[in-house]
Amino acid sequence: MNDWKNFVDQNGDFQLANFLYKNINDLMKHALDMGTLLSNDQHKLRAYKEQTKKLFKNKWFDIARCLEHFEVIDKCICFSDQREVYCEICKGARYKISNYLSADEVRDVSLFVGAMQDAEVQEKLQKGLMKLLDDLS
Ligand SMILES: [Zn+2]
Numbered sequence: 001m002n003d004w005k006n007f008v009d010q011n012g013d014f015q016l017a018n019f020l021y022k023n024i025n026d027l028m029k030h031a032l033d034m035g036t037l038l039s040n041d042q043h044k045l046r047a048y049k050e051q052t053k054k055l056f057k058n059k060w061f062d063i064a065r066c067l068e069h070f071e072v073i074d075k076c077i078c079f080s081d082q083r084e085v086y087c088e089i090c091k092g093a094r095y096k097i098s099n100y101l102s103a104d105e106v107r108d109v110s111l112f113v114g115a116m117q118d119a120e121v122q123e124k125l126q127k128g129l130m131k132l133l134d135d136l137s
């Protein structure tokens with residue numbers, strides 16, 4: 001079970017890239033398991049597994065490139081690393097949630113949007129605005 005609510009890092013950011021990657025990877029594993037039911041031929045089985053892994057990996061990068069284009073996710077620092085080293089940041093997805101969708105940024109935006117509900121902040125903004133208008137006249 002990949003409950004999407006569990007895909008949160010220590011900063012409180014939803015790891016969208018890892019969530020999608022993990023689900024696609026699980027599908028791949030199921031497909032690989034099914035392959036073992038089809039054939040006892042080790043050569044065929046190995047070829048089947050290699051092809052299936054490649055197909056799933058390419059599919060993931062198709063999806064990731066699209067999400068990257070719309071700035072939903074960014075390349076992880078490990079992206080250009082040619083070695084197949086497990087990355088703790090993206091957990092193998094090679095992508096992470098884009099900076100401007102991270103919790104810090106969202107918090108800043110909500111603080112700004114929420115300002116008008118806060119009487120004190122509202123008063124300060126109003127005073128600032130009146131002073132600005134005074135200075136201009
Ligand atoms: Zn990474």
